[in-house]
Amino acid sequence: MFTLKPIAVCASMLTVAPAALAQVPQFGQPIAPADIASWDISIGPDGAGLPPGRGTAIEGEAIYVAKCQACHGEKGIKPSVALAGALVGGMGTLAPDKTPIKTVGSYWPYATTLFDYTRRAMPFQESKSLTADEAYAVSAYILNLNGIVGSNDVIDAQSLPKVRMPNQDGFIPFPRNPK
Secondary structure (H helix, E strand, O other), X not given: OOXXXXXXXXXXXXXXXXXXXXOOOOOOOOOOHHHHHOOOOOOOOOOOOOOOOXXXXXXXXXXXXXXXXXXXXXHHOOOOOOOOOXXXXXXOOOOOOOOOOOOOOOOOOEXXXXXXXXXXXXXXXXXXXXXXXXXXXXXXXXXXXXXXXXXXXXXXXXXXXXXXXXXXXXXXXXXXXXX
């Protein structure tokens, strides 16, 4: 038997829905550019966004021992925290017949990623606490442990993007705007 109830429900929805959509939720407050600046710290593979500063592996060793070694282990080889992961080693393990050991030296395609991640997320309990000089020095130390840069090489905004990582050509570029 035909009833008018479904028609009445549809009619009421059509009259109530536009009124509900017209009300915009009032969440939060506008954010000022100065508030965003401290979080807008992304670094591109080409070095865009790198801050002023510098560091060497020799300078980075003391910082690493004080702020990184507790999780990543001595010289980044054997982490004491399971989720920390090794930073050094694994060279030649990205072959089909081997178990891959993905470290900064064996896997990461860009040295700028190391700086970006170190500055943004390390040390784990105090993320974003390293100065730019400390982040450059720790990055230089980890790159040096992997045999990528020398112990006295100065790492800064000009030299870091020029560091050629061993696995730089090991990735297939993803087209951002496929045609």
